[in-house]
Amino acid sequence: MKFLRNQLDSVKHYFEKGGKWEKYYFAYEAFDTFLFVPNTTTETKGVQIRDAIDLKRLMMTVVIAMLPCLIFGMWNVGHQHFLALQQVATVGQKFWFGILKTVPIIIVSYGVGLTIEFIFATIRRHPVNEGFLVTGMLIPLVMPASIPLWQVAIATAFAVVIGKEAFGGTGMNVVNIALTARAFLYFAYPSQISGEVWTYLGDGAKTVAGYSGATPLALAAQSTGNVVSDFNSFGAGWADGIYNFWNMFMGVMPGCIGETSTLMCLIGGAILIITGVGSWKIIVSVFAGAFGMGLFLNAVGATPFTQMPAYYHLVVGGLAFGAVFMATDPVTASQTETGKWIYGILIGIFTVLIRVFNPAYPEGIMLAILLMNVFAPLIDYFVIQANKKRRLQRATV
Amino acid sequence: MSTEAAVVEEVKEKKAEPLFSKKNKKLISNPLDIDNPVTVQILGVCSALAVTTQMKPAFVMSLGLTIVTACSNVAISALRNTIPSRIRIIVQLAIVSLWVILVDQILKAYVYDVSKQLSVFVGLIITNCIVMGRLEAFAMGNKPWPAFLDGMGNGLGYGMILMILAFIRELFGAGSLFGFKVFASLGLPYQGNGLLLLPAGACILLGSIIWIQRSLNGYRESH
Numbered sequence: 001m002k003f004l005r006n007q008l009d010s011v012k013h014y015f016e017k018g019g020k021w022e023k024y025y026f027a028y029e030a031f032d033t034f035l036f037v038p039n040t041t042t043e044t045k046g047v048q049i050r051d052a053i054d055l056k057r058l059m060m061t062v063v064i065a066m067l068p069c070l071i072f073g074m075w076n077v078g079h080q081h082f083l084a085l086q087q088v089a090t091v092g093q094k095f096w097f098g099i100l101k102t103v104p105i106i107i108v109s110y111g112v113g114l115t116i117e118f119i120f121a122t123i124r125r126h127p128v129n130e131g132f133l134v135t136g137m138l139i140p141l142v143m144p145a146s147i148p149l150w151q152v153a154i155a156t157a158f159a160v161v162i163g164k165e166a167f168g169g170t171g172m173n174v175v176n177i178a179l180t181a182r183a184f185l186y187f188a189y190p191s192q193i194s195g196e197v198w199t200y201l202g203d204g205a206k207t208v209a210g211y212s213g214a215t216p217l218a219l220a221a222q223s224t225g226n227v228v229s230d231f232n233s234f235g236a237g238w239a240d241g242i243y244n245f246w247n248m249f250m251g252v253m254p255g256c257i258g259e260t261s262t263l264m265c266l267i268g269g270a271i272l273i274i275t276g277v278g279s280w281k282i283i284v285s286v287f288a289g290a291f292g293m294g295l296f297l298n299a300v301g302a303t304p305f306t307q308m309p310a311y312y313h314l315v316v317g318g319l320a321f322g323a324v325f326m327a328t329d330p331v332t333a334s335q336t337e338t339g340k341w342i343y344g345i346l347i348g349i350f351t352v353l354i355r356v357f358n359p360a361y362p363e364g365i366m367l368a369i370l371l372m373n374v375f376a377p378l379i380d381y382f383v384i385q386a387n388k389k390r391r392l393q394r395a396t397v
Numbered sequence: 398m399s400t401e402a403a404v405v406e407e408v409k410e411k412k413a414e415p416l417f418s419k420k421n422k423k424l425i426s427n428p429l430d431i432d433n434p435v436t437v438q439i440l441g442v443c444s445a446l447a448v449t450t451q452m453k454p455a456f457v458m459s460l461g462l463t464i465v466t467a468c469s470n471v472a473i474s475a476l477r478n479t480i481p482s483r484i485r486i487i488v489q490l491a492i493v494s495l496w497v498i499l500v501d502q503i504l505k506a507y508v509y510d511v512s513k514q515l516s517v518f519v520g521l522i523i524t525n526c527i528v529m530g531r532l533e534a535f536a537m538g539n540k541p542w543p544a545f546l547d548g549m550g551n552g553l554g555y556g557m558i559l560m561i562l563a564f565i566r567e568l569f570g571a572g573s574l575f576g577f578k579v580f581a582s583l584g585l586p587y588q589g590n591g592l593l594l595l596p597a598g599a600c601i602l603l604g605s606i607i608w609i610q611r612s613l614n615g616y617r618e619s620h
Contacts, residue, residue: 162601166608188592 008032026121030128055170058277059133065271065278066137066325069258072251074098076261077145080199080254083239086208101145101200102257108149110136112156120165131170131177132160138178138325141258142318142366143185144193145200151189155181175373176332179366186366194362198254208238213254216243216316217355217362220305227308248315259321262314269324278328281337282344286323287314289348297356305356313352322365323347332373336383343379347372416542424546428554431614435558436607440526444518445559446599452575454514455563456556457504461519463552465496466528470548472496473536480537489532490523497522527555562602570594 008031014021015028032038033056042048078094078101089097113132121128139156159181164173185193196213212234219234220227235242242253251261259265272278294310301307313319327333327347334343347368354364361367415421434440441462448458472492473480480488501519504512512519522528531551536544567573570593572580580587592598610616 162605166604184592187595187597188590189588190591 065268129170259318265320285344289345293352425550428550449563459556467548474544
C-alpha cells in the first residue's frame with residue numbers, strides 16, 4: 001500500500017495545474033480515489049458533518065448485491081453446458097467452465113465502458129463518475145454466455161455513448177444503460193441473443209438425444225395444451241423436471257448469466273432493501289403488477305399461455321432480475337413515493353402483456369422497463385400535480 | 398419542427414450583381430453546413446429516416462427533392478408579385494405538385510424499381526417541409542436567380558445528409574453499397590447490424606450526426 005501511495009505521489013505533480021499532463025488530472029484523480037480515501041476534508045465554513053454514503057459506496061453496495069446472482073450464474077453456465085452434453089462434471093469443473101465463459105464478458109464490458117468514461121471525463125473536464133461500476137456488472141449478467149465478445153463491446157460502447165454521455169453523463173440518462181446495451185443487441189444482432197442461444201454448447205458439440213434449448217417462455221408461447229404440464233414434461237430423459245416450479249425458482253435452467261435464479265435475485269433485493277439503496281416499493285409493485293395481470297389473464301384469457309397460473313410469471317424469464325436490479329435504478333425510476341408504486345405496477349403489467357400477446361418478443365421485462373423509464377418523469381409530474389391540488393383544496397385563504 | 402424558417406429572409410440586390418457573388422455563393426454553401434435543412438432546421442426528417450436504408454433510393458430521392466425545390470423556387474419567385482397573399486399556400490402547393498408529378502412520372506418511366514421502393518415518399522415531397530419552407534422563407538421575397546440557388550443549396554444540403562445516412566446504414570446494416578456487397582467481395586465475414594436498418598436506428602444516427610456537427614461548428618440553438 002505504501003508503495004502504491006508513493007508511486008501515485010511521485011507522479012502527482014505532473015497532473016496538477018501547470019504540470020505537463022494537466023488535462024488528464026481527472027483520470028489520475030479517479031485512480032487515486034479508487035485506491036485510497038480522498039484526503040480532502042470539509043471546509044471550515046459551511047456544512048461539516050456529512051453522511052458517509054456517497055456515490056461510490058452506493059454503487060459498491062449494488063455490486064455486492066449482484067454477487068449472489070453472478071456466482072450462481074457462473075456455476076449455472078457450467079452446469080447447463082455439461083447437462084446439455086450429458087457429461088459428468090464436479091461442482092469445481094462447472095464453476096471453472098462458467099468462470100472461463102463469464103469473466104471475459106465482464107472484462108470486455110468494464111474495459112470498454114471505463115475507457116469511454118475516462119475519455120469523456122477528460123474531454124469534458126469533470127471527475128470520473130462511479131456510475132459505470134454497476135452498469136459494467138449488469139451488462140454481463142443480462143447476456144447469454146454464448147454471446148460473441150465483439151458484440152458485448154459494441155453494445156457497451158453504444159449504451160455508454162448514446163444512452164448516457166449524449167444526455168450529459170452519470171445521473172442524467174433517461175433510460176437504463178445496461179438495458180440499452182441489451183436492447184441494442186436485441187435489435188442489431190437478434191440471432192445471437194434470442195432463440196435457443198442460452199446454453200453455451202461450444203462449436204460442433206454433440207448434444208444429448210432429445211435436447212432442446214427452448215426457454216420456458218418460448219415453450220409457453222408455443223404451447224397448445226396445458227402450459228404447466230408442458231413445463232413438467234420438458235427435458236424428459238436428459239434433464240428431468242428442469243422446468244418444474246421450484247427448479248425455476250432456484251434457477252437451475254438455461255437463461256442469461258445472472259437472471260435465471262429468482263432466489264438469488266431476492267437475496268440481492270434483500271441486500272438492497274436492508275441497506276436502503278433500492279426501493280422496496282418498486283420491487284414489490286413490479287411483482288404485484290405481474291401477478292395481478294397474470295390473474296386477470298387467467299380469468300379472461302382463452303389461449304394456453306393466458307391460462308398459465310399467475311405465480312409462474314414470477315419465476316420464468318428475467319422478471320425478478322429486472323424488478324430488483326433494473327427497475328430500481330434511482331436515476332431512471334420515478335422519484336415520488338406514490339409514483340414508484342404506479343411505475344412498478346405498470347412495469348409488471350406490461351411485462352406480462354408483452355410476454356403473452358406479442359409473438360415477436362418472448363420476454364417483456366426489458367422493453368417494459370425501458371418504456372416505463374421514458375414515462376417515469378410524466379408519472380412524477382402527475383403525482384406532484386395531484387398533491388398540489390389536494391393541498392390547495394385544504395388550504396384556507 | 399422549427400417555424401423560424403418562415404421568417405422572410407431578404408437579399409437586397411444591387412444592380413448588375415455578378416451571378417456568383419459572395420452573397421449568392423453563400424446561398425449554396427450555408428445549407429450545406431450552418432443552415433442545413435435537416436440537421437439544423439430539423440425539417441424533412443420523416444423522409445430522411447424512411448428512404449435511407451439503401452444508397453440508391455436515397456440518391457434518387459435527394460435528386461428529386463433538389464429538382465423540385467429549385468424549380469418551384471424559381472416558379473414562385475417569378476410569380477411572387479402577382480400571387481395574392483391570402484391564397485399563396487394553395488398556389489405554392491399547385492406549383493410544387495406540378496414538379497413532383499413530373500419527377501414521379503420520370504422515375505416510373507426510367508427507374509421503375511426505385512420508384513416502387515420510394516413509394517409514397519416521392520408524392521409526399523409536395524408537403525415536404527423543406528420545399529414549403531424555402532418557398533415561404535425565400536422565394537416569396539427574392540428574385541428567381543437567388544431563389545434557384547437557394548433551392549439548389551437546400552436540396553443539396555438535404556441530399557448530403559441523406560447520402561451520409563444511407564452510406565452508414567447500408568454499409569454497416571447490410572454490408573453493401575448501391576447493392577454491391579462490399580465486405581463479401583473483400584472476403585471479410587460481416588454480420589449486418591439490424592438496428593441500423595430500422596427507422597429507430599436511423600433516428601439515433603441522425604442525432605449523432607447533429608451532435609458531431611454542432612460540436613464541430615459550435616452551433617447553439619437560440620432561445
